[in-house]
Amino acid sequence: MGATSTAVVFEQPGQMSLRPVELPEPHSTDCVVEVHWTGISTGTERLLWDGRMPSFPGLAYPLVPGYESVGTVVACGADTGLDIGQRVFVPGSRGFTNVRGLFGGAARSLVVPAQRLVQLPVEMESTGVLLALAATACHAVRRIEDLGPPELIVGHGALGRLLARVTEARYQVTPTVWETAVERREGSFGYPVLHPEEDDKRDYRRICDVSGTATIIDQVVHHLTKHATVLLAGFYAAPIEFNFPAAFMREIDVRISAEWQPEDMETAMALVSGGDLSLSGIITHDQPFDSAQNAYQQAFSDPRCLKMVLDWRNA
Numbered sequence: 001m002g003a004t005s006t007a008v009v010f011e012q013p014g015q016m017s018l019r020p021v022e023l024p025e026p027h028s029t030d031c032v033v034e035v036h037w038t039g040i041s042t043g044t045e046r047l048l049w050d051g052r053m054p055s056f057p058g059l060a061y062p063l064v065p066g067y068e069s070v071g072t073v074v075a076c077g078a079d080t081g082l083d084i085g086q087r088v089f090v091p092g093s094r095g096f097t098n099v100r101g102l103f104g105g106a107a108r109s110l111v112v113p114a115q116r117l118v119q120l121p122v123e124m125e126s127t128g129v130l131l132a133l134a135a136t137a138c139h140a141v142r143r144i145e146d147l148g149p150p151e152l153i154v155g156h157g158a159l160g161r162l163l164a165r166v167t168e169a170r171y172q173v174t175p176t177v178w179e180t181a182v183e184r185r186e187g188s189f190g191y192p193v194l195h196p197e198e199d200d201k202r203d204y205r206r207i208c209d210v211s212g213t214a215t216i217i218d219q220v221v222h223h224l225t226k227h228a229t230v231l232l233a234g235f236y237a238a239p240i241e242f243n244f245p246a247a248f249m250r251e252i253d254v255r256i257s258a259e260w261q262p263e264d265m266e267t268a269m270a271l272v273s274g275g276d277l278s279l280s281g282i283i284t285h286d287q288p289f290d291s292a293q294n295a296y297q298q299a300f301s302d303p304r305c306l307k308m309v310l311d312w313r314n315a
Helices: 044-050 126-143 158-171 216-223 244-250 262-273 289-301
Strands: 004-012 015-022 030-040 069-076 087-090 109-113 152-154 176-178 204-209 224-232 253-256 285-288 308-311
Touching (some): 004 289, 015 289, 030 087, 030 126, 044 289, 069 126, 087 126, 126 158, 152 158, 152 216, 158 262, 216 224, 285 289
Parallel strands (some): 152 204, 224 253, 285 308
């Protein structure tokens, strides 16, 4: 048996354990990373947890979830170009030999191809787990940059807040945000956060949905002007459905924004490093790694929990 690591394992939908898993043998292009913090995704990880994730390459149980990890390089191959001690963001690992890894980041130690690692300043701590969402927000903005920035953002969770901040940082415009949960409308944000029923605007040209609501087009269509664009930037477990006539009358366009690309991470890092994009206030809860069961349950059920972080430093 090779090296092992303690990991969060979804044994099957609705069943979780914290147990040793076997690490693959590192290649010359790999680094071994000691993880300090992992974020819990309330989008894809919740779908993996409750079994609603649509068919996806590599999807099978048992699996280690997670694509929001921050740690330190503790070993590196000859062809990596990285140094021991480098603080890094890890968007997922090479996986494990006895369980699946989708995306395999929620573990104490990881074997990761060096080209996937994002070098961080040593002083960046748990807020670094937010870089995946920040890059996702940058990617969404880039998908409609030929048209202009989002005017309306649907959903005020972690991604919705980062998308609003990226829109302000890059375009110096203030979007409107819709949110149905009263807990996520509380506070002062520098942009309006409304329940959809409070918004009487009927001429939005660019709407970005990060709520993951499969009926979102029907919900927004009467707030759109002719030739408006709806960008679907959430992850949708159910088929997208909408009534055709209202969309037909407005001749709306629908675009999809998928996962971030390296240039989006570069944009996010530049905005953060330059002080134009704040990551503060997004992480609302943290738990030690051995409280993973409670942490995941709260992350998936508590509307006040925007981002839950597991602390692995004492593992």
